[in-house]
Amino acid sequence: MPVIEIQALRKAYRSLRGPPTTAVDGLDLSVAEGGVFGFLGPNGSGKTTTIRCLLGLVQPSGGGTRLLGAEPGDLSTVVGRVGSMVETPQFFPNFSGRRNLELLARLDGIGRAQVDDALDLVGLGSRARSPFRTYSLGMKQRLGLAAALVKDPEVLILDEPANGLDPAGIKEIRDLVRRLGSEGRTVFVSSHLLGEVQQMCDRVAILARGRLVTEGPVAEVLAHGRSSRLVVRVEPLDVALATLRAAELEASVEDDHILVQLPAEDAARVTRVLADARLYVRELRPEEVDLETVFLELTS
Amino acid sequence: MTSIIAVEVQRALARRLVRVLVLFALLAIVFVVIIAFANADPAEVDGFSPADIWSSGFDDDSVLGASAFLFLLMAVLGGSSFIGAEYRAGTLTTLLTWEPRRLHVLAAKLLAAAVVTGVLFVVLESLLASALAPVVIVRGTGFEDAGSDFYRSLAGFLGRGALVAAGCAVLGASIAVIGRNTTAALGVVLGYIIIVEQILLGLRPGWDAWFLGENLGIVLGGATIDDVARSVPGSALVLLGYLVVVVAGAAVVFVGRDVT
Numbered sequence: 001m002p003v004i005e006i007q008a009l010r011k012a013y014r015s016l017r018g019p020p021t022t023a024v025d026g027l028d029l030s031v032a033e034g035g036v037f038g039f040l041g042p043n044g045s046g047k048t049t050t051i052r053c054l055l056g057l058v059q060p061s062g063g064g065t066r067l068l069g070a071e072p073g074d075l076s077t078v079v080g081r082v083g084s085m086v087e088t089p090q091f092f093p094n095f096s097g098r099r100n101l102e103l104l105a106r107l108d109g110i111g112r113a114q115v116d117d118a119l120d121l122v123g124l125g126s127r128a129r130s131p132f133r134t135y136s137l138g139m140k141q142r143l144g145l146a147a148a149l150v151k152d153p154e155v156l157i158l159d160e161p162a163n164g165l166d167p168a169g170i171k172e173i174r175d176l177v178r179r180l181g182s183e184g185r186t187v188f189v190s191s192h193l194l195g196e197v198q199q200m201c202d203r204v205a206i207l208a209r210g211r212l213v214t215e216g217p218v219a220e221v222l223a224h225g226r227s228s229r230l231v232v233r234v235e236p237l238d239v240a241l242a243t244l245r246a247a248e249l250e251a252s253v254e255d256d257h258i259l260v261q262l263p264a265e266d267a268a269r270v271t272r273v274l275a276d277a278r279l280y281v282r283e284l285r286p287e288e289v290d291l292e293t294v295f296l297e298l299t300s
Numbered sequence: 301m302t303s304i305i306a307v308e309v310q311r312a313l314a315r316r317l318v319r320v321l322v323l324f325a326l327l328a329i330v331f332v333v334i335i336a337f338a339n340a341d342p343a344e345v346d347g348f349s350p351a352d353i354w355s356s357g358f359d360d361d362s363v364l365g366a367s368a369f370l371f372l373l374m375a376v377l378g379g380s381s382f383i384g385a386e387y388r389a390g391t392l393t394t395l396l397t398w399e400p401r402r403l404h405v406l407a408a409k410l411l412a413a414a415v416v417t418g419v420l421f422v423v424l425e426s427l428l429a430s431a432l433a434p435v436v437i438v439r440g441t442g443f444e445d446a447g448s449d450f451y452r453s454l455a456g457f458l459g460r461g462a463l464v465a466a467g468c469a470v471l472g473a474s475i476a477v478i479g480r481n482t483t484a485a486l487g488v489v490l491g492y493i494i495i496v497e498q499i500l501l502g503l504r505p506g507w508d509a510w511f512l513g514e515n516l517g518i519v520l521g522g523a524t525i526d527d528v529a530r531s532v533p534g535s536a537l538v539l540l541g542y543l544v545v546v547v548a549g550a551a552v553v554f555v556g557r558d559v560t
Contacts, residue, residue, distance in 0.1 A: 055397050056400045057396055057559040057560070059556070089393075090389055091389075103311060
């Protein structure tokens, strides 16, 4: 059974002036148990609205969602198995991080030891007694993560967990999310940090204007935008470029290398042409496409 | 359900506004006692008596009667701010991801506001009465003539007052749920009592049996008011009816509203 099921989800926000704004428009998505699932999309693509629908915070205009088999009306039956963090988490400003977390933990009968463990896990142990209002954005994110983790949940739903964190913090969160996913938990994480998503996710879905653009294992999604160009490093560049063009190959110089419009299986043609001209290749490889490139191609 | 109520009570008690209001009330008690002590004349036959502390009926000459109305305003402020602060801080999202049953969440918040306010009413009004007792003994008529009726009446006032104060906190909290902030709730309650009811009283004096102010006076005083055709239980029912309507409205809004 999928951990998260989203069927024909639609959410339109009414507006006093003008027509309703459609945030999610017929989204279908299924997330299987275990691993890290990345949920990508540009700002305003409907990621947070989808997460809010999943958690019962927002009522869909159409379609439906199921979390661990429970519809939004029955979420109370599964909420103890789900840890979540929606956008920048908000807590009571005058209470310390620890007190805020203790109050939430009491709802589930979770003890102080687990609260302390969760705070230590996200690196907030030393500032746990400071009032929440004194926290930086990154510390607020860490407290939100601690709140999601303190239940020791089967499913984690994290909306932009690295928002506001410094590079070291981002790496910590990446490692933590990867570890949680490898422990058999299901981590559903939305992010705009595509490099991070590429490194920590097993599967991704890309959303644009409220609709699913593509979904699948990271490698497969990357293959969608697989380049048909070869990167060639050779000296001198201008002579090599002229040689390739003389052989009727489409080539151009970019930075310190030449890009040749050929699929990887035809790479031998490049080496033969250049070797015939006594030009010897230092590097020849297919151009790499990262998630950012695919993302921009699919969502533009 | 009990755990969320306990959490909400803890949160209510830990709020800065509640502590400030309690401190303000304690300072007011000290101030009132000093004034009463200074004004009481032991030589006067009809001096400061138990009836000046509390006398049944709608009598704002008694210290407890007058202070009760001030306390009710504080109850509305405390109740509305309890909810308004949640909306301002945006903490509802976090809470609802732990307890998605919105009616449970709302009920816990309203109960917490009611319990804390009711208990504070009894504690602070009892403290005020106790603090004034030495004035009656040292510079007044003493308690010899007070009799058991006085203590029964005082206990009745504390009981009714606790319920009315709890109701005011729930009213403030419910309106804050509908209006999504503290100021809206305060504006609605004060605007209604100070402006709308006064205008209506002038235009339709016969409707006074349905007015909030009159019914609050009857229930708090534990006796009918001249020209208002309403018994104490009748007034209590009217107030309860108004409260049920507002709470039901708040519940409908709270359950159906998107939390964004």
